[in-house]
Amino acid sequence: MxxxxxxxxxxxxxxxxxxxxxxxxxxxxxxxxxxxxxxxxxxxxxxxxxxxxxxxxxxxxxxxxxxxxxxxxxxxxxxxxxxxxxxxxxxxxxxxxxxxxxxxxxxxxxxxxxxxxxxxxxxxxxxxxxxxxxxxxxxxxxxxxxxxxxxxxxxxxxxxxxxxxxxxxxxxxxxxxxxxxxxxxxxxxxxxxxxxxxxxxxxxxxVDAAFFSPDAVAAPGPYADGVRTVVFSGAMDYWPNVDAVIWFADHVLPALRLEHPGVEFCIVGSRPAPEVMALADRPGVTVTGFVDDVRPWIAHATVVIAPLRIARGVQNKVLEAMALARPVVASPQALEGLTAMVGREVIRAEAEPGAFLQAVSGYLRAPDPALGHAARTRVLADYxxxxxxxxxxxxxRLHPGGVPGAEPVPEAAHGR
Missing domain, CATH: 3.40.50.2000 (Glycogen Phosphorylase B;)
Structure with a gap:
């Protein structure tokens, strides 16, 4: 070689x-x-x-x-x-x-x-x-x-x-x-x-769709029976993730728990920043820190969120949740560059308190299993x-100065 x-x-x-x-x-x-x-x-x-x-x-x-x-x-x-x-x-x-x-x-x-x-x-x-x-x-x-x-x-x-x-x-x-x-x-x-x-x-x-497969995740999950969970996963010393969970905890979660008493917000990820750890003192918030296997925390979530206000590129956290057939509510920034169909495979909501609350609360009121199944199908097709x-x-294999003749992935994202 x-x-x-x-x-x-x-x-x-x-x-x-x-x-x-x-x-x-x-x-x-x-x-x-x-x-x-x-x-x-x-x-x-x-x-x-x-x-x-x-x-x-x-x-x-x-x-x-x-x-x-x-x-x-x-x-x-x-x-x-x-x-x-x-x-x-x-x-x-x-x-x-x-x-x-x-x-x-x-x-x-x-x-x-x-x-x-x-x-x-x-x-x-x-x-x-x-x-x-x-x-x-x-x-x-x-x-x-x-x-x-x-x-x-x-x-x-x-x-x-x-x-x-x-x-x-x-x-x-x-x-x-x-x-x-x-x-x-x-x-x-x-x-x-x-x-x-x-x-x-x-x-x-x-995405490693075989690894991030619902069939590869053991039951029961890490949550108490009957508890509905809203989950965010990611490296929790990374500023856009820190900003996202603090914003959600400050501006969305209190109203969400009024509408849906008992709902828990679980923040899953390694090296949580001090301001993230401080969120664990609030009612209904869990900060896990490092976990050996993130899959059960995502696969058994009621809904996965990605309320990123600062983002570039493709968010692996969103792709992994989709591969695990979980419903995802995400900001436009978190969906940038993905080929997912909005409304059919993911739920898009502006990172604005009223809009994000409405999207998450709406799913909790009327869960739709078809959304998660469609999300996994999209991952298998495009990722x-x-x-x-x-x-x-x-x-x-280029010669210096040469370029390939075709773009290797679809030029347009559906539902951006």
Whole structure:
């Protein structure tokens, strides 16, 4: 098999959060077709336990520690250099040295960088086919964060949005193909970087539909008999998720419990931020923290919610709930880029108290099992990892400067 360099900003194992789910499945696909040389960072010391699995899968691995404090100090150098702070955050001399040595010693003709910050390690020219999986338009995410924070963080986030977009455009200009997680995300970047529009493409996420299957979840569930539960799942140290659950608990849950006494709000996810943990003191709220298996918490929920007000890309939490045949009430931001039919496969509600209350309360009053079944059918049709990742091979087989002839996923999302 040919050699390939794969650079990932966070160790792609285990697949326990959004970006790691995508990078993990990409690695498994790559290992079936290439001798993979993996360069990555470990930002959670517990993840070092998974290095043997990576070393068994790859031809070589360089996994560098990324303590948060050290990364923050490196990022501050961007204020002096004029760079986007995200770039020096992931700058490491040892990883750069390993990349240079790997390219010198191995016949590597293809490289895939997962996230724009990892593209800083790729040399230009030399016959190397460069593909960058941006996943999301991260610059736009920082711009969305800015209005939610007070000065000076609001100013720093606006600066990061501007500087990161400039960097993303430079990366795309130097790459043979730039990939994004959905057609909507790809369209957003084309609008902001029209000079590279012909080299911007969508590569849909997938779901392990056999793992996230109602038939694979044991009964009984984790909830008390007869209790109706509204569930949110996700990494609970991630600001958009934190913002979503606090907003729901503040502005929707009190009225919902008046209309439906006894309804419980369950927040499922690792590393809950202090302000999330504080919600557990309120009546009707449970914060689980890390759970060994998220599936029972979702599969036995009465309804799953995704009231995200800040979002980019495709939300794996929504896809996983759909795969488990659960009804999902989600904001337009959480549904952006999905091909789900609104009203038939998911329920869309604006992240506005009255609208979201009406949607969740309406489902609790009149549950519709057909909604969940239709949601799983949509996942099986459009979000199969093997089928979607087959298109990745088309991009990696590019000759420098070439582009595929067709978009690999549907251009339009139903019911957006």
């Amino acid at each position: 040919d050699d390939l360099l794969y650079l990932v900003h966070r160790i792609p194992w285990p697949p326990n959060k959004g970006d790691k789910i995508r990078s993990h499945h990409i690695l498994r696909y790559l290992a079936q077709h290439y001798r993979v040389h993996l360069g990555t960072f470990i930002d959670d010391p517990a993840d070092a336990a998974y290095l043997p699995e990576l070393e068994g899968l790859c031809a070589s691995v360089c996994a560098r520690p990324l303590p948060r404090r050290r990364a923050q100090l490196r990022a501050l150098s961007g204020l002096l250099s004029g760079e986007a702070l995200s770039v020096p955050w992931y700058r490491d001399r040892e990883l750069a040295r390993w990349v240079r040595a790997t390219l010198a010693r191995q016949p590597v003709a293809r490289a895939l960088a997962f996230s724009s910050a990892m593209a800083q390690y790729l040399p230009e020219g030399g016959g190397l086919t460069r593909v960058v999986d941006f996943v999301d338009v991260d610059s736009d995410k920082w711009t969305q964060y800015a209005p939610t924070r007070r000065w000076p963080m609001s100013a720093i986030y606006r600066r990061e949005g501007r500087r990161l977009l400039a960097y993303e455009r430079q990366v795309a200009q130097a790459s043979d193909a730039s990939l994004f997680v959905s057609p909507a995300e790809a369209d957003t970047f084309r609008e902001q970087a029209p000079e590279v529009a012909d080299r911007v493409h969508a590569l849909n996420n997938g 199969d990892w093997a089928r979607n990742l087959a298109h990745l091979g088309e991009f990696l």
